Amino acid sequence: MGLSSLAPYYVRAIAPYQGGKPIAELAREMGLNETDIIKLASNENPLGISPKAQMAIEDAIADIARYPDGNSFALRDAVSKKFAVHENQIMFGNGSNDILELVARAFLYTGCEAIYSKHAFAVYPLVTQAVGATGVVVPAKNYAHDLNGFLKAITPKTRLIFIANPNNPTGTLIDKAELKAFLKQVPKNVLVVLDEAYDEYLSADNKSEAIHWLSEFENLIISRTFSKAYGLAGLRIGFGLMHADVADMLNRVRQPFNVNSIAQAAAIASLADDDFVIRSYALNQAGMAQLTQGFSKLGLEYIPSSANFVSFALKNSGHNAADVNQKLLQNGVIVRLIANYGMPDYLRVSIGLFSENARFLEVLEQILKDND
Numbered sequence: 236m237g238l239s240s241l242a243p244y245y246v247r248a249i250a251p252y253q254g255g256k257p258i259a260e261l262a263r264e265m266g267l268n269e270t271d272i273i274k275l276a277s278n279e280n281p282l283g284i285s286p287k288a289q290m291a292i293e294d295a296i297a298d299i300a301r302y303p304d305g306n307s308f309a310l311r312d313a314v315s316k317k318f319a320v321h322e323n324q325i326m327f328g329n330g331s332n333d334i335l336e337l338v339a340r341a342f343l344y345t346g347c348e349a350i351y352s353k354h355a356f357a358v359y360p361l362v363t364q365a366v367g368a369t370g371v372v373v374p375a376k377n378y379a380h381d382l383n384g385f386l387k388a389i390t391p392k393t394r395l396i397f398i399a400n401p402n403n404p405t406g407t408l409i410d411k412a413e414l415k416a417f418l419k420q421v422p423k424n425v426l427v428v429l430d431e432a433y434d435e436y437l438s439a440d441n442k443s444e445a446i447h448w449l450s451e452f453e454n455l456i457i458s459r460t461f462s463k464a465y466g467l468a469g470l471r472i473g474f475g476l477m478h479a480d481v482a483d484m485l486n487r488v489r490q491p492f493n494v495n496s497i498a499q500a501a502a503i504a505s506l507a508d509d510d511f512v513i514r515s516y517a518l519n520q521a522g523m524a525q526l527t528q529g530f531s532k533l534g535l536e537y538i539p540s541s542a543n544f545v546s547f548a549l550k551n552s553g554h555n556a557a558d559v560n561q562k563l564l565q566n567g568v569i570v571r572l573i574a575n576y577g578m579p580d581y582l583r584v585s586i587g588l589f590s591e592n593a594r595f596l597e598v599l600e601q602i603l604k605d606n607d
Contacts, residue, residue, distance in 0.1 A: 245345075245367045252361055256569050265565060272567040273594055275585040278403070278433075278544050280466035282518060284501070285511040288467065291504035295497045303496035310499045313506050314474055318446050323479040326486070327494045331432055331460035331473030334485075335397070336362045338428055338456060338475075341484045342394050343368035350388050351397040352380045354405050354576050356430065359397040368394070378538050378546075378578075379407035382417040389425060396421065399430040400443070404573045404583045406540025408437070411444055418452050426481070428456045432473075433542035435464030435512050436519050441541060446476060453478045461498075463543060464515045465505040470498035519543045522586035529596040533603060543586045546573065550580035552603065559602055566598045 239247055255276030262269045284292075307327045315322045328334040335358055343349055345367035351359040353375045363370040369392070373384040385396060401408045414429075421427055434443050445457050456477040462468040472494055475485070505511070523545065530537045530547050537547040549556045560572045560582055571583040584595060 243367060245364050249361060249364055250575075252357055253575070255571055256564070258569070261564060261567070261569060265567070267567050272569065273587065273591045274569040275587045275591060275595055276569045276571045276583075277468070278463060278542070278585045279468050280464060280515055280543075281522075281585075281587045281591065282466065282511070282515055284466040285505050285508040287504040287508045287511070288465070288501040291500040292497055295500035298496060301496070303492050303494060303499060305492050307494055307499055310494075310503050313503045317506050318476065320446065320449065320476050321479065324449065324476055324482055326475040326477065326482050326489070327499075328473045328475065328489070329493050330462060330471040331430070331458045331475075332358050333471075333489075333493060334456075334458045334473055334475040335359070335428065335430070336365075337485045337489050338395065338426070339363060339366050339368070340488045342426060346392065347394045348390065348392040349395040349397060350385055350393060352385075352399075352402070354378055354402070354578060355380070355397065356399050356403045357575060363395075375405075377407075378402075378405040380409055382409065382413060386417070386420055389422065393422075393425050396425060396427045397430065398427065399432070401433045401437070401541040403432070403542065404544070404546050404571070404576050404578070404581075405538050406542045406545060407538065408441060408541040411441075414445070415448065418448065418455060421454065423454055426454050426456060427452070428458060430458045432458070432460045432463055434459065436516060436543045437541055449476060449478070453480075456481060461502050461505060464512055465502070466515075467498065467501055467505065470495070470501055472498040472502050518588075519586050522589065522592050525589065525592045526584065526586065526596070529592075529599075533596075533600055538581075544583050545586070546578065546581045546583040548581050554603060556580050556582050559599070562602045563595075563598060566602075568595050568598050570595070 258269050258272045258274050311322050311325050314325050339362035343366045348369045348371050349363040350371045353372050360370045371388050373388050429445055431443050458475050460473040526545055535547050537545050573581050573583050
């Protein structure tokens with residue numbers, strides 16, 4: 236027997252998470268120049284990062300030989316003031332994925348259950364399985380969360396419910412009144428993790444109000460990230476907002492210094508640059524219109540999205556999603572194949588710069604024509 240047999244069966248059964256293909260990797264595989272490749276696969280901000288964050292990063296490098304503040308004091312103060320929450324309600328993670336994993340490590344174990352939707356973020360089943368808990372998948376309704384189905388799935392073994400809003404990879408959004416009504420029906424001993432990684436891309440009318448609900452729902456955990464609209468994906472930093480007792484439990488299982496000093500400095504500066512977020516939102520709105528109009532022109536169905544990406548279908552066009560994805564790669568365009576989300580006929584594309592969106596649509600149109 237190999238050394239892998241020493242790991243628990245539920246760890247051996249995990250299929251590792253696969254991120255979007257890096258530009259350098261595609262260049263090596265296809266013999267392409269990196270400068271000729273566009274990546275629209277990982278929901279990154281095409282504007283990069285805030286100029287204020289750039290300056291903060293440069294300043295922070297001078298102290299890189301020192302350990303970071305393990306309690307993130309300055310960042311904690313900035314988040315507390317920005318979102319009007321008490322400092323003991325805030326947790327920081329090495330990306331919001333870290334927050335999700337910490338919740339699973341603290342509250343899940345063999346014999347209990349976590350609920351999440353079909354077509355939801357792949358990390359939910361991964362963190363559930365990694366601790367030996369059982370994942371309960373609720374069928375989606377029009378590629379969106381079926382909250383009534385979630386309520387019906389709750390059993391005495393349920394400890395966690397994962398909800399992404401907007402959802403990745405479908406971009407669907409739950410109505411605020413519907414979501415609050417759902418929370419009122421969830422038993423108090425079941426934690427609800429509300430993953431709001433894409434909230435900055437929502438319109439003013441659709442913006443989440445969940446932070447204001449924390450005092451009403453002590454079992455609510457809100458996860459946010461600096462990887463998307465703030466553009467700090469490479470620095471890996473996210474935060475969670477929750478009841479102080481829940482934060483205390485997460486602090487007991489998190490790694491010391493799990494957020495590096497440069498990430499902390501960049502996050503503080505990013506929170507102070509509302510203009511950058513406004514520009515990112517405006518670019519995303521224009522890019523979404525550009526892509527969806529392009530899909531309509533090509534006769535392709537797509538799922539209306541509230542995030543910075545859109546998933547489009549190829550099955551009714553007579554084309555195979557995996558084949559089209561491969562041809563896009565050969566032409567230096569990286570999007571996301573989402574068969575592992577139970578959507579084998581779809582591809583997901585992130586909103587890029589105008590020129591990147593146009594290049595993607597041009598290459599896609601040529602591929603579809605060549606296959607006819």
